[in-house]
Amino acid sequence: MSDPASTRAVAIARQGEVMRDFMARAVLFQEAVARSGGLNGSDLQAVGLLLSEGPATPGELASRLRLTAGGAITTMIDRLERAGYVTRTRDDADRRRVIVTAIPETVMARVGPVYEGVTARWNEYLDTLTDEQLDFANEFLARAAAFNSDEAEALHRSS
Structure with a gap:
């Protein structure tokens, strides 16, 4: 009979390996998605954050991305605006402020189709899980x- 403590230690070590592999492959997948839409990985993350968390000033977007506000974020927003992924508008409440907003239609048209394949595969797999397994998976990924x-x-x- 195997030692439960050693079996658990092996399982925990294996989980660490699986998580590292998952994270590396997720980053590589996101880079491939970005390239397919004419972006780089950071640009795609910026658009994703604008979609999920809402419009932002350049400084707020830089903070979300953990970039220094200034030239880097301005250059990124310029690229995204030229590519049609975002718009810049003046804040109605404070005309000195600029608000950056993602254009969902552009995002969906350019990178949405890339996600359809992986979404279909995930949904097929998720259909095999019990409600309890889904709850656990959701909690696990949310905590990660x-x-x-x-x-x-x-x-x-x-830093």
Whole structure:
């Protein structure tokens, strides 16, 4: 009979390997998606954050991306605007402020089709899971995302 503690240690070590592989492949997939839409990975992440968290000033977007506000974010927004992924408008409440907004139709037209294949495969797999397994998977991935976000913020603060 195997030792439960050693079996658990092996399973935990394996989970670490699986998570590292998942994260690396997720980054590579996002880079491929970005290239398919004429973007780089950071540009795609910026558009994704604008879609999920809403419009932002350049400074707010830089903060979401953990970039220094200034030239880098301005250059990124210029690229995204030229490519038709975002618009810049003046804030009605404070005309000095610029608001950057993603254009969902452009995003869906250019990179949406790329996600359809992986979405179909995921949905097919998810249909095989029980409600309890889905709840666990959702909790697991939400915690992983939160931990990654917390650690990225800590790294950003320490640099």
